[in-house]
Amino acid sequence: MRAVLADYPHVRALKEDAVFDFVEVNPVHKAFAAMVREQAYDVCEMAIVTYLQARAEGKPLLLLPVVLRSRFQHDHIVCRADDPLDVSDLAGKRIGVRTYAQTTGVWLRGILADEYGVPLDKVQWVSIEDGHLTEYVDPPAVERAPDGSKLVDLLHAGELDAVIMGNDLPDDPRLRPLIPDAKAAARSWYERTHAVPINHMVVIREEHADRREELTQLFVEAKQHAETGAIDMTPIGLEANRPALELITRYAYEQGLVPNRLPVDDLFTPRGAAS
Structure with a gap:
């Protein structure tokens, strides 16, 4: 096999x-x-x-x-360290994700909605890649960044307010987790949901x-x-x-x-x- x-x-x-x-x-x-x-x-x-x-x-x-x-996904949505953006202020903001169907993005959008009351339909989601299935296309409300764009570059340029990242999450002092006390929040979430x-x-x-x-x-x-x-x-x-x-x-x-x-x-x- x-x-x-x-x-x-x-x-x-x-x-x-x-x-x-x-x-x-x-x-x-x-x-x-x-x-x-x-x-x-x-x-x-x-x-x-x-x-x-x-x-x-x-x-x-x-x-x-x-x-x-x-x-645990809570620390995988980041914003600029010098930006006072709060998780309660995401309505009307622009958030980047590799593809709208990325699993980390799906987890984090669900957590933002369930745990922090973020109205997902009030956020402008910005993707840079297609999904894995040829049948899948992003929802109409999802914006596609120009070809060759990199999420972190768009964030530092001020074109995005936050980005969701997977294994490519950089160790960059110019960035911070958007969710306060992200690791503690993730542990509390696990204790309540029993979900890995x-x-x-x-x-x-x-x-x-x-x-x-x-x-x-x-x-x-x-x-x-x-x-x-x-x-x-x-x-x-x-x-x-x-x-x-x-x-x-x-x-x-x-x-x-x-x-x-x-x-x-x-x-x-x-x-x-x-x-």
Whole structure:
């Protein structure tokens, strides 16, 4: 089985034992489009929102209850350090995000709305890239920055008031998290929601549906060779991930990324058998 997975401690045993025929794609998100458009691999890491959109479009893919990457998102929306902008003042402001469908952006918009009362429809969202699915286009209200634009440059130039960033979040003293006490706010949010904000999970081609349990078990065994912190940021299993999946399916629907809210249990069920 051809597989694309980034090099995490909790999957390293799979690579060392050559469990799959691994294809190296760096950065790993560049594999997502080929997987949703062509089902180019048998097993593939994928952003959860990309999978939700693929599922809504009827792509022959199936989710495994295996988290590969997650992080608390509160500190990933930043503004200029010298800007007194407050999270309560976002109506009418311009916020950049790599693509409107980016999973980190979906999490943060949901958190801003739920936790801070931000009216998402009063914010001007600015994107710089397309989503992974050819069928997806940004909502009409999303503005596209000029080709070649970089979010941080637009922020420093004053063309954006804040930006949402993923792994490319810079260590820049000229920037600060928009959400006050972001790490403490994230911990409080977790204690209330019991949700680990999922970025990437594992998907397989639907033709391998009868091997779901076997494949999931491979990830369970590989994870035993890696350390888990006080909070397990790579949970495996439907119930362990249900709180986060209930939130992200709601956020994706409310933000116009999927036409209907997808039932969590159906995400792991072949399309013909889903409710």
